[in-house]
Amino acid sequence: MPSTVQESMAANHSFWQHKYGNYQAEPTLPAGDYSADIVIVGGGFTGLTTAREYCRENSNARVMLLEAREIGFGASGRNGGFNMTLFGLEPEVTELFWGKDRTQKAQQYMKKAVNFVRDLVEREQLDSDYEHTGMWRLAYSTAQEKRLQKTYQLLCELMGKEDYQYLNHEAVQKRLNAPNVRAAIVEPGTGIFDPCKHVRELKRLALESGADVYENTAVTELNRHSDHIQIKTANASIRADKVVLAVNAWGHAFDAEKNLRNKQRPIWTYQIVTEPLTEKEWKDIRWEGRMSIEDNRNLVHYTRITKCGRITLGGGRVNSDFGTKMDQWHCEKSWQQLEKHLHWLFPTLKNKAIHYKWGGAVSVNLNMTPEISYLGDERIIQASGCMGHGVSLTQLNGRLITDLLQNKQSELSEFWIVNRRAIPMPPGNLLSYLGGNVISQTLNAMDWWQERELEKP
Ligand SMILES: Cc1cc2nc3c(=O)[nH]c(=O)nc-3n(C[C@H](O)[C@H](O)[C@H](O)COP(=O)(O)OP(=O)(O)OC[C@H]3O[C@@H](n4cnc5c(N)ncnc54)[C@H](O)[C@@H]3O)c2cc1C
Incomplete structure (x- = not known):
């Protein structure tokens, strides 16, 4: 187990994984x-939630979860x-692709997802460092x-005014010493947690509900037969009735199932x-209420x-990945x-040292919209x-997938x-990379254009 910052970063661990310490x-x-x-x-969140939810409703079922690395190595840790309630890229983008009615249903799903996570943490007393700070x-x-004003109007129209507030520059500065911020939408019904502690608590819940979890076990082959599906790892073979592929940004690299390859590509994003x-x-920075903060740039x-007691910041410049290497952990x-x-956002912190840096892959597709689907057949x-x-989305998705696995028609399984x-x-590595x-x-370029009046954001 890497212990120093240098060792953890060399092992491509996140700060949360590093801070977690010894993990069994x-x-x-x-x-x-x-x-x-x-x-x-x-x-990750998708696989572990599905495992737990399915086992809770099918106490005699044998559910096996296989993770190529350790739990939380993917985006979930x-x-x-x-x-948070953001669905896809932006509500405006979802509306453009899918229309108002579906955008509203997506926002309702996300509100439910945030509450699903919060309720789970409270009910099961998960050690996730959860804070419902907005x-x-x-x-x-x-x-x-x-654009922010338009987003605010759209969100109020879709979900009602009580879920959001709009703050002008002056109101922002009273609670946050960030002189370059012109305005903000406040969404009180959201929270933050330590993702690595949370995903490993989800593993505990999956194990307690009766699922078998295997780590450092990569799936290498998947063969469809009329009466079962065969899953292979380096040394083992499993005969299963149904399979859930919860590999997120690894989908294009999952050689075992060609139908998964063209669903998405990884985009690499970084954090400090x-x-x-x-x-x-x-005291200087204020940050009253410990709310999480996202800007409305495109990146x-x-x-x-x-x-x-630290500040973490991520996003901005991203990388894409050529082929299936999944190796852009550092940038x-x-x-x-x-x-x-x-330093630009919080000038009072201009001398603050950075303690730790990491990266990870998110799953992106051409519709800029999450997808759950059957591959080939319903198994x-x-x-x-x-x-x-x-x-939040992937955890409620785990609940939704449980309904699909049981052929249960529900409000969730009807989600569009x-x-x-x-x-x-596009087919082939070169075209997708380009x-x-x-x-x-x-x-x-759009961000540069919209920020050209600012000093070096
Ligand atoms: C830096 C970063 C910051 C983010 N910040 C936020 C945020 O603040 N809020 C938010 O809503 N979302 C955020 N996201 C997105 C969010 O983390 C993901 O959407 C979510 O964690 C995906 O969960 P998952 O279970 O679907 O996938 P993952 O957690 O990625 O799990 C997929 C797992 O599949 C495993 N796997 C791959 N191939 C195989 C194989 N062949 N055999 C076995 N196992 C395999 C991988 O090792 C991995 O552990 C962020 C993502 C990143 C990378």
């Missing part, structure tokens, strides 16, 4: 032949920890402020965390306070830009395309992202 992984699946009702591939959405420039702030620094920045250029942005279900906003019309990613680059460069 479940054993690798031993060599042999097995049979199961359900096999779940991927041990390395995100900002925002339990979230602010910021604008820095005139163009961004105009400061040294703990002094009492004086907290968003997000920032929040950690339980241990000095992105980390430097994040540090610069932190295999996949979830992808969280667009970097999947903390299930088997929605999807635009496939496509990813074109999208991120376009978003970057």
Whole structure:
């Protein structure tokens, strides 16, 4: 287990994984032949929630969850920890692709998702460092402020005014010493947690409900037969009735199932965390209410306070991945830009040292919309395309997938992202890579244009 910052960063661990310290992984699946009702591939929020929910409703079922690394190695153990209602990229983008009615249903789903997570933490007393502190959405420039006002109007129209407030520059400054912020949308009904502690608490719940969890066990092959599906790892073979592919940004690299390859591509995003702030620094910066903060750039920045008294900030410049290597964990250029942005946003912190840096992959598709779908036939279900906003979404998705596995018609299983019309990613590595680059460069250029009046954001 890496213990120093350098060792943890070299092992591509997030700050949360590093801070977690000693972790007891479940054993690798031993060599042999097995049979199961359900096999779940991927041990993040999606896979673990599905495992637990299915076992709770089917106490005699054999559910096996296989994770290639340790629980929390994927996005679930390395995100900002925002339990938030943003669906896809932006409500305006969802409206453009899918219309007002579906955008409203998506927002309702996300509100339910945030409450699903909060209720779970409270009911099961999860050690996730959860705080229901609300979230602010910021604008820095005139163009961004105009967009923020439109977003506010749209959200109020879709969900009602009571869920949001709008703050002008003066009102913002009273609670946050961030002179470059022009306006903010406040959404009180959201929260933050430590994602690594949370995902490992989800593992505990899955085990307690009767699921078998195997770590450091990658699935290498999947074969459909008329009466079962065969899943293979390096040494073992499982005969299963149904399979859930909860591999998120690894979908294009999942050789075992060709139908998954064109669903999504990974986009790499980065995060930094400061040294703990002094009492004086907290006083200077104010940050009343410990709310989480995201801006409304196209390549968003997000920032929040950690339980241990630091500030973490992520987002901004992204990377795309050529082929299936999944190896863009480090990016000095992105980390430097994040540090610069932190100092620009909070000038009183301009000398604050950065303690830890990391990166991770989010699952992006051409509709910029999450998707849950059957692959080939109803025995295999996949979830992808969280667009970097999947903390609450993927956990409620786990509940939804449980309904699909049981052929249960419910409000959740009727959600329109299930088997929605999807635009496939372009075939071949080169085209997808170029496509990813074109999208991120376009978003970057739009941000530059909308921020040209600002001094070095
Ligand atoms: C830096 C960062 C910040 C983010 N911040 C936020 C945020 O603040 N709020 C928010 O809403 N969302 C955020 N997100 C997105 C959110 O973290 C994800 O949407 C969510 O965690 C996805 O969960 P998951 O279970 O679907 O996938 P993951 O947690 O990625 O799990 C997939 C797992 O599948 C495993 N796997 C892959 N291939 C195989 C195989 N062949 N065999 C077995 N296992 C395999 C992987 O090892 C991985 O652990 C962020 C993401 C990143 C990277």
